Amino acid sequence: MPAKLSLLGGFPVKKLFVALVLSGGAPSLEGVAHEPGPVVDAGTPTMAAPVVNCTITGHVELVRPTNARATEPVVVSLERLANSPAVKTDPPKTANLYQRDLAFVPSWLVVNKGDSVAFVNDDPDFHSVFSVWALDPFLIPQSRKSVSGTRLFDVPGLVPIRCDIHSKMRAEIFVLSTKYYAVADSRGNWRIEAPAGKWRVRAVERNGASVVTEVSGCDSPVSLTLVQGPAPKQVRRDGTNYKYEP
Numbered sequence: 001m002p003a004k005l006s007l008l009g010g011f012p013v014k015k016l017f018v019a020l021v022l023s024g025g026a027p028s029l030e031g032v033a034h035e036p037g038p039v040v041d042a043g044t045p046t047m048a049a050p051v052v053n054c055t056i057t058g059h060v061e062l063v064r065p066t067n068a069r070a071t072e073p074v075v076v077s078l079e080r081l082a083n084s085p086a087v088k089t090d091p092p093k094t095a096n097l098y099q100r101d102l103a104f105v106p107s108w109l110v111v112n113k114g115d116s117v118a119f120v121n122d123d124p125d126f127h128s129v130f131s132v133w134a135l136d137p138f139l140i141p142q143s144r145k146s147v148s149g150t151r152l153f154d155v156p157g158l159v160p161i162r163c164d165i166h167s168k169m170r171a172e173i174f175v176l177s178t179k180y181y182a183v184a185d186s187r188g189n190w191r192i193e194a195p196a197g198k199w200r201v202r203a204v205e206r207n208g209a210s211v212v213t214e215v216s217g218c219d220s221p222v223s224l225t226l227v228q229g230p231a232p233k234q235v236r237r238d239g240t241n242y243k244y245e246p
């Protein structure tokens with residue numbers, strides 16, 4: 001019975017349980033059929049509430065230091081709150097991030113929590129891959145041309161990726177807890193299709209600065225201002241400066 005009750009998403013389970021006990025027989029929705037909300041129960045009529053999808057639009061103004069590149073990414077996402085609509089997650093995926101011509105290509109990626117990234121060395125040179133992000137540090141040791149290694153990313157956040165040999169190699173992986181996201185275009189505009197509800201809107205830039213607000217229903221446009229953080233100092237995995245670069 002508990003497993004069956006757990007399928008009744010959106011239904012007031014306590015009240016239904018009482019109704020079932022009182023009925024004393026096969027599960028029946030008699031007496032509670034007027035209640036709103038979807039019911040998922042094979043063999044009984046389905047009273048599915050229509051899912052209303054929204055197109056939430058907005059603009060994020062990225063205030064950059066004067067010497068920053070104009071192409072810096074800003075990732076805007078809708079994060080679940082306690083009363084947000086339920087979200088079905090997509091199956092895990094694996095993205096490729098290459099080491100090519102002494103650079104990470106692409107220099108940033110967006111993945112969902114639970115996705116993996118294959119780091120592929122396309123150079124004749126040795127490279128390593130590491131992150132010193134406190135919540136999910138890792139090291140893929142130096143390797144020549146080959147698939148260097150694949151890593152699962154299951155902690156949401158901004159993961160800085162570096163090489164322990166080359167001081168200019170830099171990439172960031174935006175690991176999101178939600179599949180509802182967009183990358184703002186060069187003018188700062190974005191749009192996200194999502195079920196109507198209450199969401200936390202978070203905008204993050206690659207140096208780690210972020211700003212949040214909330215939306216309800218299909219309210220938009222959403223206006224955000226994000227002051228870019230300082231570029232991080234590039235240091236080796238042990239915190240020391242790069243010395244010899246082959």
Ligand SMILES: [Cu+2]
Nearest residue numbers: 127163165166
């Ligand atoms: Cu390298």
